[in-house]
Amino acid sequence: MKIIRSxxxxxxxxxxxxxVANMGGITTRLHWTDQxxxxxxxxxxxxxxxxxGIVDMHYREDxxxxxxTLxxxxxxFAGIGCEHVAHPQGEARILVVEREGSV
Incomplete structure (x- = not known):
């Protein structure tokens, strides 16, 4: 059991x-960033x-x-092949769920 005050x-x-967790190769991680x-x-x-916080998510579609703005x-949700980049406005805390070892 874990309690995390994000x-x-x-x-x-x-x-x-x-x-936070690794569930059969799917990771859950809490990130802090200001960049x-x-x-x-x-x-x-x-x-x-x-x-x-607030994050501008840039992505390419066609x-x-x-x-x-999030x-x-x-x-x-970034599906397979979705090119994207997150730009926080100041500090942000983000929970990311993805395949282990993903970029």
Whole structure:
């Protein structure tokens, strides 16, 4: 059993993570960041839930870049082949569920 107070979590560098669980190769990690990530495509599906803060999620659809603003409680699902990058507005805490070892 674990209880994690996500609002209390920080990391020494952007995108630092706390491993919450690994369920048969699917990881759940809590990330803290105040910097953008990098454009990437996961090797599987990804669930990205904003627990605290505001994140502009940039993604490409049919070669066109789009942006959606995610606030606390919002969830972004990146299907296979979805190129995306998260840009937090200030500090953010994000729960990410994805295949173990994914980018």
């Amino acid at each position: 609002k209390d979590f920080t990391a020494p560098q952007a995108w630092g993570a706390l491993d 953008p990530y990098k454009w990437h495509v996961n090797d599987g599906e990804e669930v990205f839930a904003v627990l605290d 070669g066109e870049e789009k942006v959606v 606030t606390t409680g919002d969830v972004f």
